[in-house]
Amino acid sequence: MRVLQLQVNGDTLETAAPVHWTLLEVLRYRLGLVGSKQGCDKGDCGACTVLLDGKPVLSCLTLAANAVGHEVTTIEGLAPKPETTSEPALDPIQRAFDDCGALQCGFCQPGMMLSARALLNTNAHPTRKEIQQALSGNLCRCTGYTQIVQAVETAVARVSGKTEPDCAWVAELARDRAQIDSAPNEASPSSTTPGPGAPS
């Protein structure tokens, strides 16, 4: 066992873990931060992606000892801390993933969003190709990636105050959602207009 002092999401946390434990294992099984997913656990899938000093790394291929002295950001720390407890704060990437339906099962999503955050930290206006390259180490088995790339483009557009790219359908989605929200409780969601991506 070794005592580890880690900087995680702005907090200093102390724990003890076997020397051979990875950062992922310490996050999940010592610190209770289970947002980082244990997918393949050997560097193929990207579901365990966290930021180390703002750079994306695979926490399954990082020994916890090598995270000491670095600032670790997990999905639990992606959203800015709310100034008041009542206000749920979200990173623009999180909001865009939600709005664009950029997930199905959600398992890849923490890693996807952290890879996207790492990209936007160094490149505020990435091209679609740059987004695809930045996310190339994150596998998704549900979405086919299209909505994920659109979500990142949407986050970029919103932050820079530009017209949202290819996002007529995002507006449509928002309209549908407003309809659902304002409809009486017994209304079935299937009675609303199908969203984009629905079979026509």
Next chain:
Amino acid sequence: MKNFEMALPNSVDEAVGLLPKTLSDDRARLLAGGQDLLTEMKEYLVEPDLVVNLKSIPDLDGVVWASDGSLEIGALTTLASLEKDASIAAAFPALVQAAASIASPQIRSAATVGGNLNQRPRCWYYRSEDYPCLKKGGTECFSYYGKNRYNAILGGGPSYIVHPSDLAPALVALGAEVQLISPRGERVLTLEEFFVLPSEGDVLRETRLAADEVLTRIRVPAPAAGQRSIYLKFKERDAYDFALAAVALVLQTDGDKLASCRLVLGAVAPVPWRCTRTERKLAGRPLGEELVALAAQDALADAEPLSENGYKVPLTQGLIAEAFEALTI
């Protein structure tokens, strides 16, 4: 993976003092970025009792330009920092192209240059616990009669692995040297000499690194006047993959002639495969389609494909042609 003790040495001398004296002594492993070692440990291909963590040693990370225009790369420099370095991209395009082609952003953030050169083979027989292959001390290279579409077409036997590094062909083409430190002192090898064919040395290893030695620095000589370079890599998927074939080419022209070139192939042989004979044949010839065709034909003239990897011959020839065309036409 098996638990281990971790040493955090403060200097290279302290690190090499912790290493075993003979290659047969398998108790210790060097850790840098861990992107290869941890996968090997998780598959129980290596089970060290001691991991010597090089990350605690200062001054092995980062690049330094010497006054003569040569570049010194610390072994712990990450691939991501190479990839983003505009001055390296200007002087040695092939090196940055090779770095950017590797794996994924996450792996490039952590993986180091030293680790990339010392990574172990990706052959699936080697990586599978179930096969006691030649590379793991067994008696047979299963790829020879087995599933060998990713294996060697040049320089194979008795093992038919291909060296998986992308940096290695680029750095060999650029004439790089490596600094190795052991308790006996320092030695410098060309990177070309550093790699060793299975038929020429210990089949369990890919390099001449001694048991108690650490690769500490890579030196890339200053580019010659008018030097151009390129690294082309063909992958089965566009992202996050090893090469099926790769070509590193460095050349200089003299008017409408090729003055000289260094042509090194990746992912086709157990070492970065330098085409010395082809380089000599091409020097002094007029630029143009004939030269490109000769380069592609001669570089693969000795290829001996296995049952499933004959496609690598025309694939590599195509990459060679593309590389010459990109730099000279």
